[in-house]
Amino acid sequence: MPRPVPAVLSIAGSDSGGGAGIQADLKAFARCGVHGMTAITALTAQSTVGVTGIHPVPGEFIIEQVRTVAADIGVDAVKIGMLGTAETVRAVREALGHIEDGVPIVIDPVMVAESGAVLLDDEARAAIVRELLPLATVITPNLPEARVLAAGAERAGATERGRDDVEDLARALHGLGPANVVVTGGHRDEVTDVFFDGTSVTLLAGERHPDGAAHGSGCTHSSALAAHLALGFSPQEAARAARRLASEAVRDGHRSIGRGPGPVNVLGVAVRAVTPDRLARQA
Numbered sequence: 001m002p003r004p005v006p007a008v009l010s011i012a013g014s015d016s017g018g019g020a021g022i023q024a025d026l027k028a029f030a031r032c033g034v035h036g037m038t039a040i041t042a043l044t045a046q047s048t049v050g051v052t053g054i055h056p057v058p059g060e061f062i063i064e065q066v067r068t069v070a071a072d073i074g075v076d077a078v079k080i081g082m083l084g085t086a087e088t089v090r091a092v093r094e095a096l097g098h099i100e101d102g103v104p105i106v107i108d109p110v111m112v113a114e115s116g117a118v119l120l121d122d123e124a125r126a127a128i129v130r131e132l133l134p135l136a137t138v139i140t141p142n143l144p145e146a147r148v149l150a151a152g153a154e155r156a157g158a159t160e161r162g163r164d165d166v167e168d169l170a171r172a173l174h175g176l177g178p179a180n181v182v183v184t185g186g187h188r189d190e191v192t193d194v195f196f197d198g199t200s201v202t203l204l205a206g207e208r209h210p211d212g213a214a215h216g217s218g219c220t221h222s223s224a225l226a227a228h229l230a231l232g233f234s235p236q237e238a239a240r241a242a243r244r245l246a247s248e249a250v251r252d253g254h255r256s257i258g259r260g261p262g263p264v265n266v267l268g269v270a271v272r273a274v275t276p277d278r279l280a281r282q283a
């Protein structure tokens with residue numbers, strides 16, 4: 001029987017502070033109207049201020065999480081976030097073997113948390129480039145992540161271009177194998193996402209919300225993008241929708257939750273908490 005709504009799988013880390021990682025992914029999936037599922041790669045003890053510990057999930061158990069949901073529910077799109085170690089990258093590569101060919105895969109090459117904590121070691125970065133990027137329908141690095149990945153591409157002789165032009169970065173990253181590249185704009189003044197499909201560059205512009213809260217913006221963006229692919233949108237349409245949703249989530253973000261960069265709020269536009277006071281006023 002066909003699924004009543006698409007089912008989207010996040011293979012990513014847990015943020016105990018609830019701002020990024022799988023916690024952000026599930027909220028973004030709910031906002032997009034798809035059924036969200038998770039295969040957790042690592043537990044982080046994390047707040048808005050920093051990460052005090054990382055507990056990787058054994059590779060075999062990452063594979064088991066994916067195999068179990070794929071066998072029963074099925075998967076219409078995959079989003080891959082924090083991986084952390086090369087062993088995890090290899091396990092995720094193997095886990096993808098349990099998902100049908102042709103299912104869209106969105107990879108957000110998470111390297112550093114908004115708070116500055118390092119979430120990916122050097123060996124894992126090389127493994128992502130080698131084992132996962134060629135399988136991606138879309139990759140969604142932010143500007144610093146794009147620079148790091150493109151530097152690897154230059155060493156491999158894939159590009160001779162200047163590294164600081166964002167369009168050139170997107171082209172260089174396309175050379176690493178993904179079908180489409182979005183370099184997200186959160187780290188640039190004009191906050192324009194740059195989309196490249198191997199033929200042409202499209203600039204995805206929108207409003208900038210300098211006073212918003214952006215912890216989890218990248219996770220929200222890549223999950224919304226995967227959800228829109230599962231809903232049948234083209235990669236470019238999905239990237240445009242994801243940019244809009246992430247931007248609204250930053251605008252509605254909670255700056256006063258925690259002492260560091262506050263979490264995005266992707267459900268803020270749609271949901272109002274019912275408090276005893278509000279309920280009494282309505283009665």
Ligand SMILES: Nc1ncnc2c1ncn2[C@@H]1O[C@H](COP(=O)(O)OP(=O)(O)OP(=O)(O)O)[C@@H](O)[C@H]1O
Nearest residue numbers: 142184185186208209216217218219221243246247
């Ligand atoms: N201040 C902002 N105003 C509007 N949109 C924003 C803002 N900051 C980020 N975005 C949007 O959010 C999405 C994620 O971009 P960003 O570059 O922040 O990702 P990221 O750095 O990977 O996020 P994270 O901080 O979660 O790792 C993009 O579509 C981007 O345009």
Ligand SMILES: Cc1ncc(COP(=O)(O)O)c(N)n1
Nearest residue numbers: 013014020021113114215216
């Ligand atoms: C588990 C996990 N995954 C991803 C991020 C990146 O998100 P951000 O850069 O917004 O902190 C994070 N902080 N934690």
